[in-house]
Amino acid sequence: MKYVDEFRDPAKAKALETEIRGVVARIERAKQRPLQIMEVCGGHTHSIFRYGIAQLLPDTVEFVHGPGCPVCVLPMGRVDDCISLAERPEVIFTTFGDAMRVPGSRKSLLKAKADGADVRMVYSPLDALDLARANPGREVIFFGLGFETTMPSTALTLLRAKADRVRNFSLFCNHITIIPTIKAILDSPDLHLDGFLGPGHVSMVIGTRPYDFIARHYRKPITVAGFEPLDVLHAMWMVLKQIEERRSEVENQYGRIVPEHGNAQALAAISEVFELREFFEWRGLGSIDHSGVRIRGAFAEFDAERRFAVPNLKIADPKSCQCGEVLKGVIKPHECKVFGTACTPEMPLGSLMVSSEGACAAYYNYGRIDGWRFAALQRNATGRRRRHRRERPGRTRAGTRIRHAPARGKGARHGRQPGPWRRRQGHARPGRGRVHQRLRQPVAGADGGPGRGVARRFIPARRPARVHH
């Protein structure tokens, strides 16, 4: 296929592999412990597993799979909010496909749909707007999700809705922004990262400038990378080259798509429609200051949170879940206590098992061809497989429709019913109030004053005036 195959050329991959091995051999640090390079974006994680890129690298270099999968980092409480919106009889709830399976504390949108809610999959927020025009008697809500990659299209949709005075359309805004999260990860004490592959599509919108602090303040090299396998290898070589030459700079491997200053039109649309939230909760990472956006007052009529009573429940992550440690590269996905047992792609417990871009799901689905995967498979070959087959939704070959049967056995409860970690609204469980307090306490607010306690750690270096830094 033209314009794609060129970026998947095995001969060029081989050449890059040799180059990378040469560079790594000259890096002293790699002799003590493997170099850890984080790919921030879920799209990269997907490519790495799909093409088996990690196997082409020497053992002295490791990928650490970052938080850049918007579906994975969506907290359970927000999914519950979606479902409560979707279950209103007047509502048509529209969403991107891969958000359908994300489990809330009771169920996923897919299950809500099966239970009778009018949930529809769309490929663009503009499709949702068209749906609103076609159904004037219904309330159409679009589930806005994603980083700066998807933000412009949502912003443009709201601008159009306003211009055309579409009254029955609103947005449930869950857009998030990547920079404060990278900062939060860089600030965590147990971190060993040596460099970053920067997100490609986010950078297409925001440019490469916002990453300057990573190079300047934290002295970590970062290379913005494309998504084809040669892009990823090339960017990896560039980061390693920086480490070898003791440089820490922001480099751009994806120059064919990413301009230094980003896309001015997209940025303008974003700032016209959105403003930063004081904080936003991330699955696996907790609450991070200025990491989400909400709809500006001028567009309040299109804000589902203002228009409908959204329960806004805070539900803590399951206790056994080690997503945060995986995200920071402290442990590998398969080293998590519940990996492949209580937490599987079919019944995800943690955020990273949810989407195919999540590190754990990628490990599980595409796993590195080495011992742990096969050991796990042999161990579970009979029990796990059989259980999956029985419960797989959809139709069997014989055509019988199967819905999720009630799960049984170890770990079955997770993600299905309210677990012991589920907190009642407004009541922290004894001894586990920290997360809750963190969400409630004042954080860096409109006056720019720093927040207190835990939240303080997550304040960005410079307080951003707008969505972008």
Add this chain to the structure above:
Amino acid sequence: MVSLADLSLHGDRLAFTTDTYVVDPLFFPGGDIGTLAVAGTVNDLAVSGAKPLYLSCGVVIEEGFPVDLLRRVAASMQRIALEAGVRIVTGDTKVVERGSADKLFINTAGIGVVPRNVSISASNARPGDVVILNGYLGDHGTAILIARKQLALEADVASDCQPLNGLVATMLEACPTIRCLRDATRGGVATVLNEFAQSSAVAIRIHEPAMPIRDQVKGACEILGLDPLYLANEGKLVAVVPESGAQAVLAAMRAHPAGAHAAIIGEVTEAPRGVVVLHTGFGGQRIVDMLFGEQLPRIC
């Protein structure tokens, strides 16, 4: 999963299967619900090694469904039945109130006879065997996705819906000891290979560059973040054949219109047991697992 029963009577083996067809939209490039309903059941019988003979047909119609569309569907069923050489010998029709069913549902059941010397089973694969596919994969899944018109995507892809009993007969003639045979419908080629690998307790290694995939299908998958290995087919089968018979089977397949683009896509090895490994064109390897739920497009 076996969706077929073997019945023995006085030493002759009968194969008996049923399947219910629902599809949205009812008409799509390359076929309609009628072609699916006949070809699907014929193929279920054919890949068990049976010669399909008789079909039954039950139809559930939503009140108000246009009669001319029903005639079109019936004509398609007749055409495919003639092509496959089977007879639809019994049928039933029910009309339900508007809203109680989605336009049209069809159930077909089929009976066929299995020749005595044929023994095809998902658990027969042995290390050293060769994996053969009869043509381009993912056409049906892509055609349906595009026909739903929810995507601003256009591509010239038609469903591969076709009966496979003629092809299977020529394959068995070329090599009566074919080990495993399965039509790759919902869940795609990946699901079939996983069933073979697990039932036979062997590893199956497939090679990405050897996969026949149309550029249009590849393109649609790139854009939507789907994997063609999991896309549905309605006229594709996967065969595991002993190495000694592989070239003969391949030649026989290529001589048949339903197998013109047949290709050897991989081989069976000893370890790792129960696993399908894909060797990527890029030089890496990855595991091709069973699909959990439906494939959903990725957002970015």
